[in-house]
Amino acid sequence: MGPTRLxxxxxxxxxxxxTLNAILQTSRRNNLRDDITGVLIVSEQNFVQLLEGDxxxxxxxxxxxxxxxxxxxxxxxxxxxVPYRLFPEWSMHLVETAGLRPKTLxxxxxxxxxxxxxxxxxxxxxxxxxxxxxxxxxGKRDLRQQLGGAQDA
Ligand SMILES: Cc1cc2nc3c(=O)[nH]c(=O)nc-3n(C[C@H](O)[C@H](O)[C@H](O)COP(=O)(O)O)c2cc1C
Numbered sequence: 001m002g003p004t005r006l007x008x009x010x011x012x013x014x015x016x017x018x019t020l021n022a023i024l025q026t027s028r029r030n031n032l033r034d035d036i037t038g039v040l041i042v043s044e045q046n047f048v049q050l051l052e053g054d055x056x057x058x059x060x061x062x063x064x065x066x067x068x069x070x071x072x073x074x075x076x077x078x079x080x081x082v083p084y085r086l087f088p089e090w091s092m093h094l095v096e097t098a099g100l101r102p103k104t105l106x107x108x109x110x111x112x113x114x115x116x117x118x119x120x121x122x123x124x125x126x127x128x129x130x131x132x133x134x135x136x137x138x139g140k141r142d143l144r145q146q147l148g149g150a151q152d153a
Contacts, residue, residue, distance in 0.1 A: 037089070
């Protein structure tokens with residue numbers, strides 16, 4: 001059986017950059033331990049997270065996340081068993097919508113705003129696939145640079 005992919009959205013309460021940093025550090029530490037991978041998409045108002053891994057571990061992770069006071073209005077978008085992971089190399093890839101190209105982000109806006117609670121599963125998965133393709137492109141670029149560097153040496 002393939003990994004479980006869980007997607008939820010929520011509303012940010014605590015928007016301090018230090019809080020986001022702490023979330024990311026804890027996530028990366030725990031997810032590495034639990035073999036969970038994924039992406040956390042952050043806008044000014046919202047979170048969307050995709051978690052992939054063993055079904056039970058993803059479930060335990062979600063139950064911790066649901067108790068976290070730094071967000072509320074947590075809405076499960078989907079849970080599926082999938083053939084492969086979208087972010088196999090990321091214990092938690094952070095994407096801030098403010099850092100996305102406006103042309104890219106535009107496709108995902110509703111009434112001019114990023115509103116994950118109104119987005120369908122298909123649209124959120126499409127966004128995640130696009131982000132996943134970008135990270136693997138970046139990975140290939142890094143590798144090419146490393147290989148280029150090795151050839152130069
Ligand atoms: C939006 C959001 C995403 C989070 N993502 C994760 C995650 O992927 N993995 C994780 O272990 N904790 C995540 N957390 C933190 C958990 O809520 C919780 O604080 C943490 O799992 C507790 O870990 P600890 O018992 O090791 O301190 C997230 C919190 C928020 C608000």
